Amino acid sequence: MKLLREIGETLRGFVATTGAVALFLVRILGQTPQALARPGLIIDQVHNAGALSLVIIMTCGLFVGGVLGLQGYDLLQRFGSEDALGVAAALALIKELGPVVTALLFAGRAGTALASEIGLMRATDQLTAMEMMAVDPVRRVVAPRFIGGLIAMPLLTMIFIGIGIYGVQVVGVQWLGVDPASFWSQMRSSVDVSDVMEAVVKSCVFGLTCSLIAVYEGYTATPTAEGVGRATTRTVVTSAVLTLILDFMLTAFML
Amino acid sequence: MREEKASAAASVASAARTADVIVEIRDVHYSVGRRVIFSGLNLTIDRGRVTAIMGPSGTGKTTLLRLITGQIRPDSGQVLFDGVDVARLSRRELYALRLRMGMLFQTGALLTDLDVFENVAFPLREHTRLPESLIRNIVLTKLQAVGLRGAARLYPAELSGGMARRVALARAIATDPDVLIYDEPFTGLDPISMGMIVRLVRQMNNALGLTSIVVSHDVEELAALADASYIIAGGKVAASGTFADLKEQQNSEIVHQFINGLPDGPVPFHYPAPDYREQLLAGDA
Numbered sequence: 001m002k003l004l005r006e007i008g009e010t011l012r013g014f015v016a017t018t019g020a021v022a023l024f025l026v027r028i029l030g031q032t033p034q035a036l037a038r039p040g041l042i043i044d045q046v047h048n049a050g051a052l053s054l055v056i057i058m059t060c061g062l063f064v065g066g067v068l069g070l071q072g073y074d075l076l077q078r079f080g081s082e083d084a085l086g087v088a089a090a091l092a093l094i095k096e097l098g099p100v101v102t103a104l105l106f107a108g109r110a111g112t113a114l115a116s117e118i119g120l121m122r123a124t125d126q127l128t129a130m131e132m133m134a135v136d137p138v139r140r141v142v143a144p145r146f147i148g149g150l151i152a153m154p155l156l157t158m159i160f161i162g163i164g165i166y167g168v169q170v171v172g173v174q175w176l177g178v179d180p181a182s183f184w185s186q187m188r189s190s191v192d193v194s195d196v197m198e199a200v201v202k203s204c205v206f207g208l209t210c211s212l213i214a215v216y217e218g219y220t221a222t223p224t225a226e227g228v229g230r231a232t233t234r235t236v237v238t239s240a241v242l243t244l245i246l247d248f249m250l251t252a253f254m255l
Numbered sequence: 256m257r258e259e260k261a262s263a264a265a266s267v268a269s270a271a272r273t274a275d276v277i278v279e280i281r282d283v284h285y286s287v288g289r290r291v292i293f294s295g296l297n298l299t300i301d302r303g304r305v306t307a308i309m310g311p312s313g314t315g316k317t318t319l320l321r322l323i324t325g326q327i328r329p330d331s332g333q334v335l336f337d338g339v340d341v342a343r344l345s346r347r348e349l350y351a352l353r354l355r356m357g358m359l360f361q362t363g364a365l366l367t368d369l370d371v372f373e374n375v376a377f378p379l380r381e382h383t384r385l386p387e388s389l390i391r392n393i394v395l396t397k398l399q400a401v402g403l404r405g406a407a408r409l410y411p412a413e414l415s416g417g418m419a420r421r422v423a424l425a426r427a428i429a430t431d432p433d434v435l436i437y438d439e440p441f442t443g444l445d446p447i448s449m450g451m452i453v454r455l456v457r458q459m460n461n462a463l464g465l466t467s468i469v470v471s472h473d474v475e476e477l478a479a480l481a482d483a484s485y486i487i488a489g490g491k492v493a494a495s496g497t498f499a500d501l502k503e504q505q506n507s508e509i510v511h512q513f514i515n516g517l518p519d520g521p522v523p524f525h526y527p528a529p530d531y532r533e534q535l536l537a538g539d540a
Binding site: 121124125126128129130131132133134135136140 | 324326346350351353354356357358360361362364365366367377378381382423426430
């Protein structure tokens with residue numbers, strides 16, 4: 001009986017939170033036109049969420065590509081088809097690893113920064129001060145950060161994929177001796193626009209999800225040091241879990 | 256005939272009185288969970304005066320400010336700002352009303368990613384389309400008024416507590432509000448900074464023709480500053496009037512304890528606890 005009650009409570013909490021996040025999204029979207037009218041604020045946030053994540057995205061992209069090159073070569077040479085390393089790695093990066101790993105890195109770097117920044121603004125009365133100055137914090141603080149994250153994610157994903165393919169090329173072609181002509185020509189002939197579109201759609205959905213969770217958690221954080229810490233942790237955990245669940249659903253839908 | 260005249264005179268007096276009142280709290284009840292904060296609170300704040308709201312910690316002084324500014328709504332009763340019921344306003348109407356209020360937070364609540372100049376310019380940039388040269392002049396004028404024109408390019412992290420509060424004051428008056436609300440403006444300040452803030456509150460009130468509401472428990476500072484005072488305790492107004500009136504109204508135990516700063520009284524020194532001897536002998540916490 002107690003277990004059933006706990007399950008019921010958990011489900012009720014889940015539905016209530018989902019509803020609150022959805023309402024928050026509607027509120028952000030309502031303020032988006034006014035936020036878009038001040039592109040300077042959004043460019044700042046694209047810089048914060050995107051440009052400041054570049055180093056980690058590029059480093060991880062290079063090494064993920066390198067590992068993909070090693071593992072792909074090891075697998076393909078068993079079937080004597082190591083020339084297909086280029087296309088196999090490119091499709092893996094474009095369709096899966098690029099969007100998913102970028103989203104996970106984004107949640108860890110930019111998502112936590114957004115949640116803790118907004119949470120600390122709440123804890124230090126900065127958001128209340130804005131409300132007292134008749135300035136809606138959702139318009140001035142939340143919407144630009146949300147839009148900035150939404151724009152930054154597809155750009156970061158494309159950069160991750162590009163660097164990842166370079167990593168595969170360094171390991172596969174320059175190190176392990178895969179024929180460069182086959183590597184590039186097979187990739188060019190087999191990778192479709194629809195594959196790239198899949199990456200774009202996924203990165204946009206992940207961008208929306210991760211940015212929304214980060215700004216929501218920050219905005220609703222309990223205004224204490226512990227509350228902000230918890231909000232930051234929840235941002236990473238929820239973003240990561242939702243990214244993987246959504247990835248499965250989107251892949252099943254788009255295949 | 257005589258009755259009609261008397262009635263007309265009474266209604267004129269009432270209208271004049273209403274015109275002088277900028278904030279009126281009518282029979283407000285407010286609870287947080289099971290904890291009753293206000294149970295029938297009534298008070299008025301007169302236009303153009305410095306009104307002090309005092310009371311022991313936890314009596315709801317800051318909650319009262321949040322009610323006046325529409326951050327929260329009362330469970331029942333009315334909070335009238337210039338005759339308008341704040342609780343009935345839409346978000347848009349509330350924001351329009353807040354343009355007539357300036358609020359100084361206990362911590363200053365400056366935007367940490369903007370420097371002092373930009374903090375003071377913030378409400379101007381958000382609400383007006385003034386040319387940059389005019390914004391610059393207004394900001395420098397406001398900073399000069401609080402003595403911090405030279406600190407225009409410092410960031411909040413580089414300011415002392417007193418300086419941060421003076422910058423927040425400059426920001427609060429940037430849009431020339433009718434009412435300035437101070438939430439615990441003296442807390443944690445050294446005597447020099449405290450003296451500066453006391454002087455500024457009075458100067459702003461007189462020079463700009465403002466109404467000032469100061470929430471604090473610093474009795475001595477408020478005694479020198481306030482034109483009218485309220486002591487809130489037990490969810491209601493325990494005493495009101497000038498500071499001299501409050502000194503005379505010490506028939507209430509809580510007022511007596513508060514005004515004289517006594518460590519024990521209706522607000523006990525000890526938080527409610529089980530019997531001391533029994534707890535020590537039982538050996539548990």
